[in-house]
Amino acid sequence: NAGVTQTPKFQVLKTGQSMTLQCAQDMNHNSMYWYRQDPGMGLRLIYYSASEGTTDKGEVPNGYNVSRLNKREFSLRLESAAPSQTSVYFCASSLDTDQPQHFGDGTRLSIL
């Protein structure tokens, strides 16, 4: 049972390039989330999907788009990467929005 799987684990981009971060969960969870983690900032919610077919903005959505491809997969896209988006990105899932969230191991993204 893999839980929440994120790919890739590491990525370096140039400013202006696009990139899609992938996330898949095998726990039959309804809700999925994307966070970014920056030093001294804790985790901040970018987007979430309460259930298949729905997505909503979180605290810091600017510069990002998401797709809930199916119940298992929730991707995060950077259309035109900026250095300010250098961060560690975490995907999480939960059975429903009022249940504890389970996290993947993160994607470390550097934008030069």
Place this chain on the structure above:
Amino acid sequence: AQSVTQPDIHITVSEGASLELRCNYSYGATPYLFWYVQSPGQGLQLLLKYFSGDTLVQGIKGFEAEFKRSQSSFNLRKPSVHWSDAAEYFCAVGAQGSNYKLTFGKGTLLTVNP
């Protein structure tokens, strides 16, 4: 708006010593409260949660936390720390009925000396 404060950025304890990590929250109603642990290069792992009921909650790895409404606190404790407990610890608060609105503290880094 809800908020979480973890007053201690970095704590160092000796192996075998007791541990208490502080967490204070701000939320208008009864919150959902969580403690997560993050080892280097890893994701966050849920240690324990408080939704309702008994205010002393037990978690994994020998951790416990106590919800004190009067102090708006949810401190994490462990009676005897092991070297493998060295990690970063995050407290989080969620709004009842809308857990997606999880707000995380900025974390407390725990160092364990042999």
